[in-house]
Amino acid sequence: MTEQEQALKVLRDQIDSIDKQIHVLLNQRAMCAQNVAEVKEQYQGEEVAVFYRPEREAQVLKRVMERNEGPLADKEVARLFREIMSVCLALEKPMRISFLGPEGTFTQQAALKHFGLSAESAPMATLDQVFREVEAGAAHYGVVPIENSSEGMATHTLDLFKRFSLRICGELELKIHHHLLAQENTDSELINRIYAHQESFAQCRSWLDTNYPQAERITVSSNAEGARLAAQEVGTAAIAGDMAVELYGLQILERNIEDQSDNTTRFLIIGDQDVGPSGDDKTSILMSAHDTPGVLYTLLEPFHRHAISLTRIETRPARQGGWSYMFYIDFEGHVEEEKVQSVLSELESSSVELKLLGSYPKAVL
Numbered sequence: 001m002t003e004q005e006q007a008l009k010v011l012r013d014q015i016d017s018i019d020k021q022i023h024v025l026l027n028q029r030a031m032c033a034q035n036v037a038e039v040k041e042q043y044q045g046e047e048v049a050v051f052y053r054p055e056r057e058a059q060v061l062k063r064v065m066e067r068n069e070g071p072l073a074d075k076e077v078a079r080l081f082r083e084i085m086s087v088c089l090a091l092e093k094p095m096r097i098s099f100l101g102p103e104g105t106f107t108q109q110a111a112l113k114h115f116g117l118s119a120e121s122a123p124m125a126t127l128d129q130v131f132r133e134v135e136a137g138a139a140h141y142g143v144v145p146i147e148n149s150s151e152g153m154a155t156h157t158l159d160l161f162k163r164f165s166l167r168i169c170g171e172l173e174l175k176i177h178h179h180l181l182a183q184e185n186t187d188s189e190l191i192n193r194i195y196a197h198q199e200s201f202a203q204c205r206s207w208l209d210t211n212y213p214q215a216e217r218i219t220v221s222s223n224a225e226g227a228r229l230a231a232q233e234v235g236t237a238a239i240a241g242d243m244a245v246e247l248y249g250l251q252i253l254e255r256n257i258e259d260q261s262d263n264t265t266r267f268l269i270i271g272d273q274d275v276g277p278s279g280d281d282k283t284s285i286l287m288s289a290h291d292t293p294g295v296l297y298t299l300l301e302p303f304h305r306h307a308i309s310l311t312r313i314e315t316r317p318a319r320q321g322g323w324s325y326m327f328y329i330d331f332e333g334h335v336e337e338e339k340v341q342s343v344l345s346e347l348e349s350s351s352v353e354l355k356l357l358g359s360y361p362k363a364v365l
């Protein structure tokens with residue numbers, strides 16, 4: 001054995017012994033999760049036991065990042081713990097998560113980032129169906145896009161919150177990297193047609209104007225659908241993310257073609273559950289009000305008076321005839337906090353309609 005081989009053997013023996021310890025600890029943790037499930041069922045009485053606890057998961061992940069001393073990066077250890085919790089939760093109860101399909105969309109990527117790989121992700125044909133599936137109890141939770149850093153709010157999602165009585169149980173952010181994809185061995189000069197979802201065309205507009213001004217842009221229902229079509233047609237490309245590359249056997253002609261390098265989409269987790277406080281939470285509400293002078297001031301003043309920070313406000317037509325509006329508002333804090341309750345009860349008396357969409361932990365990963 002050379003000196004190098006000897007040194008490697010010593011290190012690999014160390015790794016083997018550490019792996020053994022990690023393995024034992026993982027199974028010990030899994031057994032604790034199984035016991036947690038038993039306790040949850042035992043004490044639930046008439047109600048359905050709640051297995052997924054987003055506030056607890058957020059606390060676990062935060063603590064992991066806070067105590068991390070490296071050399072592993074905070075986000076990387078958190079990602080590993082994300083997966084550990086995912087397998088533990090699956091032992092308690094396998095989770096079914098509906099998302100806007102088909103397979104390979106950014107929403108599926110978001111679902112897996114949030115729930116880990118042990119969750120079953122169920123593709124739906126429309127956003128309405130994502131909501132309906134959760135409302136009907138066919139899926140435990142759903143994942144829907146709510147806003148993009150360069151294109152703004154996903155207004156269709158907002159409108160669905162008005163129609164369905166589901167709660168927001170969590171949020172996450174996903175960096176969106178778009179690639180130009182085509183069949184293997186495609187000459188990038190010969191592309192004359194490009195498929196994408198309208199949102200992705202908007203996020204890559206300048207790049208496309210510069211690099212493919214002549215190519216016909218065809219809007220499709222999802223990037224995954226565009227990728228599927230591009231895989232079958234010569235001279236055609238699609239804009240999609242990493243997941244679509246392998247899924248549809250495509251080649252990356254150009255990476256990261258989004259106009260803004262920090263292009264990020266925020267997603268919401270929808271469910272039928274009130275989430276307890278994690279210590280670092282957000283609350284979302286929908287309010288409708290008539291277009292009277294000073295209406296926005298009346299609705300926002302209580303937040304200022306109680307020193308609550310707004311993180312988002314969006315106005316939508318209420319579609320109730322005339323000029324009435326619906327305001328979607330995100331703010332810091334949890335509905336169990338006193339000052340949040342004060343603001344909500346003041347708003348209830350001044351706005352036409354107020355719908356609490358939920359309090360949930362701020363995105364950790």
Ligand SMILES: C=C(O[C@@H]1C=C(C(=O)O)C=C[C@H]1O)C(=O)O
Pocket residue numbers: 032033036051052053054056057060084085086088089092
């Ligand atoms: C173990 C629990 O159940 C689930 C699994 C968790 C975990 O593996 O750490 C955390 C929260 C729950 O989603 C729990 O409620 O504590």
